[in-house]
Structure formats: structure tokens, C-alpha cells
Amino acid sequence: MEPAVEKKEAEQEEQQLPQARKEDAPAAAAAAAEEDEADSEETERRNRDLKAGLHPLRRKLVLWYTRRTPGARSQSYEDNIKKIIDFSTVESFWVCYCHLTRPSSLPSPTDLHLFKDGIRPLWEDPANQNGGKWIIRFKKAVSGRFWEDLVLVLVGDQLEYSDDVCGVVLSVRFNEDILSVWNRNASDHQAVMTLRDSIKRHLKLPHSYLMEYKPHDASRRDNSSYRNTWLRG
Structure with a gap:
């Protein structure tokens, strides 16, 4: 030229x-x-809760439920997601949590999603579309304890890069239960790996457990949440 x-x-x-x-x-x-x-709005909400003598959470959270009946007529994933309740204080969280069915009593396949208010537990949600999730697989005998610990970590805003965290999911399956932590930005390698280490530390995860990461755009391409993961560690 x-x-x-x-x-x-x-x-x-x-x-x-x-x-x-x-x-x-x-x-x-x-x-x-x-x-x-x-x-x-979050600041105003926290101030109102404090004046009421309550203990406000840093972020309002929403609990969602998904139950797909095997063999039933196909229905979109979004249509299957049902909002259970939202809470913004420590007090309202415990009222909700104490009435929840334990993971060991949930039918398969079932998903519980605990997400920040304003973020739907969908790959396509604007807060999720460029993100991904860390995945941990558990035997059913121990999944309930780790799920409770993960919920408390999210409610207490204890994870590093917490602003990058969108929510957590419990997926009850036939042979195993799966916990996942969704984050906003799958391309920020430092944030992704720091989040992994923070999850391991807060859950006191034994070294024998493998963590896997999968971006949501990969999930959209192969229409799978937990197959063909990209990172392991």
C-alpha cells in the first residue's frame, strides 16, 4: 500500500x-x-432500616425458585423461575431462611437462586451477560452445610470483589448438588481468580474439591450450565 x-x-x-x-x-x-x-436508593433504604432499629444489609437480596418437572411439556427457563421473597435486613433474612426447605428435602431437579435485587438469575440479564460462574459439585450428604455457609457469606457481603458478585445458586440434581457463584465480568481474570480464592477460604473448602469456571456466553452457546467448563482450580 x-x-x-x-x-x-x-x-x-x-x-x-x-x-x-x-x-x-x-x-x-x-x-x-x-x-x-x-x-x-440503597442508602435511603439502609437509613430507614437503621431508624427502625433494624440491621440493614448492604444490598437487598431476592430469593428465586426453579422447579422443572421431568417429562412435562417444555417451558422456557425464564417462565419457570418464581420469586419467593426479598429481604434487606438481617432480621427479615432469618425469618425467611428459617422457613426454607433444606436442600436434602428438595426434589430433583430444583434450583434456588439468591441474587442481588435488580438482577434476575438469567444468563441474558444485563448484569450477567458478560459474566460467568464458579461451580462446585458436592455429595448430597454435605451440600446443605456448604449452601448455608455460602448464603451467609453473600448476605454478609464477605466475598472479595463483592460488587462483582451477582448471586449464588443451589442446583439440586439426582446424583449430586451443585453450588455456583455468579459474577459480572468473565474477562477480568484477576477478579475471577480472587473470587475463587475468596470462596475457598470462606467455605473452608477441602483441597479435594475442584472448582470450575464457565462464562455465560459459553453456556448460551452450548445451552448448558455445568458442562464444558473452561477454568479449573
Whole structure:
């Protein structure tokens, strides 16, 4: 290619960059404004709870339930997800949790999802679409204890990179139970690996347990949550 042509193309690219930035700016500004509004609402909510003599959580959480009946007529995953309850204080959490069915008594296949308010437990949700999940498989005899520990860790906002965490899931299956922790950004390797280490530490996970990671876009491609995982450790 002639130097003059290369120079002209480079100049055209430079001219296009400001325009691209201008086009992206409104979307970025809108997202920032929406996040600021959500933070403001959370602050107001915590202040109200404190004035009421309660112990507010850092984030309001929502518990969801999914039960798919084997052999039943096909129904979309989103249609199967049912909201059980939301809570924003320590007191309301314990009222809810004490009435929940234990994992050992749940039929297979069943999923319990505990997610931050405003985030649906779907790969396609805007907060999840660029993220992924850490996966841990348990024998049924011990899954209940680890699930309870994981719930308490989320409620207590104890995980590192906690702002990157979207929620946690218990998947009850025939031969095993699976716990997963969903995060927002699968491409942030440092955040993903730090989250893994934080999960291991808070759950006091024995070295014999293998953790697997899978981005949600990979799950969308193969239509599977727990097969063909990418990272292990």
C-alpha cells in the first residue's frame, strides 16, 4: 500500500474515533446515572432500616425458585423461575431462611437462586451477560452445610470483589448438588481468580474439591450450565 494511502486511512480512522466516543457517551452516561440512582436508593433504604432499629444489609437480596418437572411439556427457563421473597435486613433474612426447605428435602431437579435485587438469575440479564460462574459439585450428604455457609457469606457481603458478585445458586440434581457463584465480568481474570480464592477460604473448602469456571456466553452457546467448563482450580 502506498504511504499516501496509508496516511489518508489513518487520518480517516482518527476522525472516526471522536464520533464513536460521542456515540458511546450517552449510553455510558445513562448507565452511570442509573447506577448512581440505585446507590442513592440503597442508602435511603439502609437509613430507614437503621431508624427502625433494624440491621440493614448492604444490598437487598431476592430469593428465586426453579422447579422443572421431568417429562412435562417444555417451558422456557425464564417462565419457570418464581420469586419467593426479598429481604434487606438481617432480621427479615432469618425469618425467611428459617422457613426454607433444606436442600436434602428438595426434589430433583430444583434450583434456588439468591441474587442481588435488580438482577434476575438469567444468563441474558444485563448484569450477567458478560459474566460467568464458579461451580462446585458436592455429595448430597454435605451440600446443605456448604449452601448455608455460602448464603451467609453473600448476605454478609464477605466475598472479595463483592460488587462483582451477582448471586449464588443451589442446583439440586439426582446424583449430586451443585453450588455456583455468579459474577459480572468473565474477562477480568484477576477478579475471577480472587473470587475463587475468596470462596475457598470462606467455605473452608477441602483441597479435594475442584472448582470450575464457565462464562455465560459459553453456556448460551452450548445451552448448558455445568458442562464444558473452561477454568479449573
